[in-house]
Amino acid sequence: MNLEALFDPLFRVPFAAGLLVSLVLPLVGALLRLRDEWLAALGLAHLAGAGALVGLAAGIPTVLGTTIAATLGALIKNRGGLHGNSVDAVMILVGWSVTLLVAANTTLGSAMGHALVEGQLFFAAPAHLIAAFVLALLIAALLPRLMPALIRARLFPGFGVPDRRAGRHRDLVFDLLVALSVALGTAVVGLMAAFALIFLPAWLAFAVARSWRQTLLIVVAVGVIGYIAAFVAALLLDQPFGPVLVAVLTGVAVGRVLYRPERGSLG
Numbered sequence: 001m002n003l004e005a006l007f008d009p010l011f012r013v014p015f016a017a018g019l020l021v022s023l024v025l026p027l028v029g030a031l032l033r034l035r036d037e038w039l040a041a042l043g044l045a046h047l048a049g050a051g052a053l054v055g056l057a058a059g060i061p062t063v064l065g066t067t068i069a070a071t072l073g074a075l076i077k078n079r080g081g082l083h084g085n086s087v088d089a090v091m092i093l094v095g096w097s098v099t100l101l102v103a104a105n106t107t108l109g110s111a112m113g114h115a116l117v118e119g120q121l122f123f124a125a126p127a128h129l130i131a132a133f134v135l136a137l138l139i140a141a142l143l144p145r146l147m148p149a150l151i152r153a154r155l156f157p158g159f160g161v162p163d164r165r166a167g168r169h170r171d172l173v174f175d176l177l178v179a180l181s182v183a184l185g186t187a188v189v190g191l192m193a194a195f196a197l198i199f200l201p202a203w204l205a206f207a208v209a210r211s212w213r214q215t216l217l218i219v220v221a222v223g224v225i226g227y228i229a230a231f232v233a234a235l236l237l238d239q240p241f242g243p244v245l246v247a248v249l250t251g252v253a254v255g256r257v258l259y260r261p262e263r264g265s266l267g
Contacts, residue, residue: 010193014124018241020132021185022197022227024139026219028181031147031174033206034154039180040077041198043088046095047073048186053102055146063131066183069095074179075172121189121231121241128188135184139177146174151212190242196249197223204253226252 032038048066057063073091098120185194205218230245237244 002185008027011235013126013129014121017124017129017132017188018121018227018231019224020129020136021188022223023193023220024132024136024181025185025194025197026201026223027139028178029202030205030215030219031143032178032198033202034151034162035189038199038202039088040091041178042072043091043095044070044093044179044182044196045097045195046099046188048094048095048183049191050098050102051183052187054101060069062210063127063184066187070179070183070186071176074175077175097158121193122234124144124188127186131184132188135180138180139151142173146170146177172205181246189245193242194220196246197227200249200253201226204256221251222252 029041032041048070051065051067051069053065054060054064054069055062058065060068075093077087118167161171182194182198185197188194189197201219201222202215204222205215209215209218226249227245230241230248233239233248234241234244
């Protein structure tokens with residue numbers, strides 16, 4: 001495929017939808033890493049993938065199926081008082097088993113299962129772009145209000161007089177934002193690519209950043225630049241987008257961390 005394909009109107013909607021996802025997921029990933037909850041993203045992504053296939057079997061759009069499944073996972077985790085890697089591992093196993101069982105017992109399940117894993121960005125529709133735009137607006141409106149409290153609760157848990165009800169409400173809102181972000185990311189770029197956008201930029205930033213502001217700048221830069229590079233490479237080389245994005249982000253993150261092994265102030 002030549003460079004002219006990059007300007008084809010056919011790819012404008014997928015590119016814009018993926019670009020918004022590549023901006024949102026790394027920001028969410030930075031907060032998940034700060035809270036030591038990054039594995040939850042993989043658990044929610046597996047649930048979202050299972051929801052997409054169950055929705056497909058029931059005639060529900062994949063965006064809606066992923067959103068319902070991931071949101072239910074976040075609500076159960078939050079309301080049930082469940083925390084830690086064990087809960088995230090259970091979500092991964094449940095999502096994995098449901099995905100494979102639905103894929104094995106439905107006509108289109110196998111093809112959709114591969115698409116979710118490999119990344120189906122080039123098939124993104126206007127509905128995905130609208131959902132990504134709405135999510136970006138939600139993140140822009142809510143994250144600046146949630147972020148100071150989330151950072152304070154993590155770094156200074158004994159600061160001030162704790163308000164348990166306010167803390168639970170804050171955690172619920174954040175968990176729902178994470179669920180929506182992971183669900184949309186899974187529907188747009190694929191399961192593992194969405195997880196890579198959450199995990200790898202934050203991992204790199206926490207290894208080299210000297211401040212929280214620098215952390216946010218790094219995660220956004222790595223996510224967006226890595227996405228654009230992967231989009232171009234996947235088109236020019238005629239490769240599936242998801243594995244290319246994961247390879248690009250992994251190469252950048254691992255290379256940078258190894259090149260500068262000393263850790264930043266955020267650890």
